[in-house]
Amino acid sequence: MTRVLLCAIPVYGHVMPLRRIARDLVERGYDVLFLTGSLFRTAIEQTGARFCPLPAEADIVTGFDELFPERETIRSPAERLEFDAQHVFARPMVAQHQAIQALLAEDGAEPTIILHDTVFLGVWPIRHGAPGIEPLGVVGIGVVPLPLADIDHAPFGYGLLPDSSVEGRDRNRRLAAEARELTDAGSYRELVAGFQRAGATEPPPQMSRGLVCVPDRFLQLSIESLDYPRSEPLPPQLRYVGALPPEQDIEATLPEWWDEVVAADRVAVVSQGTLANANLGMLIEPTLRALADLDVLVVVCTGRDVTPTDVPANARVAEFIPFDLLLPHVDVLVSNGGFGGVQQALSHGVPLVLAGSTEDKVEVGARAEWSGAAVNLATGEPDESDIRKAVEETLQDPSRTERAGQLRSEYAARDPYQAIVNAIEELAGGQG
Template identity: 45%
Template sequence: MTLVIATATPFHGHVQPVLAVASDLVRRGHEVVVLTGSRFAEDVRAAGALHVSLPPEADFDDRKLELYFPERGALPAGPRQLDYDLKHVFGDPTAAQYRALHSLLARRFPASVVVSDPLFLGATALALSAPPGRRPVTVSLGITMPTLLSEDAPPIGLGMPPLVGEGAKKRHRDMNDQVREVFADAQRHVEDNFGESGTELPGFLLDCLVTVPDHYLQLTVPGFEYPRGDLPPSFRFVGPLPAAPPSGTRSLPDWWTEVEDADRPVVVVTQGSFDNRDLGRLVRPALDALAGEDVLVVAATGRADGPDRIRAAGPVPANARVAGYVPFDALLPHASVLVTNGGYGGVHQALRYGVPLVVGGDGEDKPEVAARVEWSGAGLDLRTGRPSPTVVRDAVRRVLAEPGFRKRAAGLREKFGRHDALGAIAEVVGGATAAAGPA
């Protein structure tokens, strides 16, 4: 048995994959403490682990970000918002996260391994606090695309695929230099936060997120990530996490037989389980776009009041069915296309079933996910988080008409099947006990 601390910044999209790993490690006989936001205590206990809340200066409710970070809402999605997030959402809690980790290790739970999401910078500070063997082994889970700058690919934030041809590497290096300049102030800000924890960043923050941990395990396959020849030895593709098993009795809508018996393509539309406050960004435009098409549209709004919100904005087309929650493990096997805002986990869930995608998302990592969907050939990138109905309709028509999209999605599904992410993580954890020194 290994003592493991799993840490996650208190965002739903960061906590859930960490909890999936924690639950699997508990099932394998390890003892796990999860250090994360207070609002996730019940989820942690359901995973079979012990919950420890982050200290108040590092804790927040991601459903009410405007209360904790009021300036953020006025910033446009893109570099300015990312600069703010690096400084304040992820940077400022660093020292408090580190102190909480150090206290937990020293007084209550002398773990051999710390598993974290990459933006829990307190774990990065822990990795820098002492050489390997004098601290726990650190394992970072690549819950979204790697941030490491490379001469083989553009930096994150641009939402563009790698350049090709003569001079591509130089242009990538030039873009990397520009990114370092753009985020120079954020770099200084975060360095100050690391200084408060008694550690020092050894390089550019976006590089350090990948290079500092003892193990960086990317939760995808090479076919969904831009090739790089300059990845560190600690980097490893382990495939995506499996879909969460159904919990309790699944509730299917009363129109479910229409999905099972559909004699026309089923187009699933979603804005994910979290970024769904404004269903007019993607769900409503998709319903309007596909109203006259020979398809069955299933809009999974991800919120209990979603159907009412949709109806308040206009009539539901005759070929559409709207629900608050639909189990995707039941729905996706029937889907011909998924129209989505591009969450990393949701996109991988669709590809697990070989479902091609139409992606319209902005903010956070969504433009980067969308770019990789198109680069991989598994779908189309709408290059906006608020597409017009015409744009959505044309994209869905194309994905349905051209078999190459489904073929490439099926190819990624086959590659996923060659990997066992949970098994690979457990292997690293199991082998880490001997490598870890005193906490």
């Protein structure tokens, strides 16, 4: 069968979706390689794929804030995103390109289809005239909200709702010019320098469009209803393919109080995700205080071995409960807005209260609010009163739950794994 090379920047939320794809492709009989950071070797090898380490200059072996201490001082989400675009997306591009070329040039290597996460740019040089071996085809996998610009949208990273009015489009043009100044001095300049080092003969595209348009196919792991309406046509290679289902954890141990979850009339879950959980005072502990006297069972998923302070009588705490087991019993999820977790909730018909301000979370929150299935608090450290109000409104007003149910049906109609296989086979068969 066709050889498939998966590539992901060494960041949890980018590697893990592609890890699930790797496992599925291995089970289907594909020869699968996975190029990513050294921290993920064991996780990748467990899928049956061949692990291929990124070179040191493209690897990330610690947290962003430890690697780039100056990043912590950047308060604007848009400016922080541009910092990441320059240092985490664009700067490693040439090393990624060289690693890909080494794998494509291996003795006896079959023609290869490349699958890469949204912001892995290692295929860009070869697609713009750099010397080397062309892959058989390239498939982008959208693991963050669609970054594609539109006249009705503010630039990605500002977290603003779309506005197609005359005033709104004026706002969008003004912010786009502001964002262009940032990128020209940072990430785009980094791309130009990288293209020169790699020997590319064409200039790099603007990042927001290139992320979607450089691949032959771009499969967005989401649904149309979790994106904004657009006035400009979408690129022909774009497909919305739904969310990846969570991996089944057959060895999961449920907490001793699990029967309370099953029997409860109303269940609220609060989680800060798998990474942004070092400080429970940002969301988990304020939520516990906010909901302490409500008639609702509050389930806390800490993501690590720690217990919040002052756990009220109506709360239960676990380090981890598989969402595929938990979400069917949940009435509202309070979350910091990771893209994958939000989609898991909506694919189960669970409405959300979102409080995120880092990475792509401002865009996730805004899109979920626009969909009608979430309250977006638009901050990473919300007030207790705002949390309580949002949860009460969600529990009392059926409109968000009804809308989440509609989105669940839209997710259920998609098969992302089959869509990925279809794209691979189309490109392997010469249907470019």
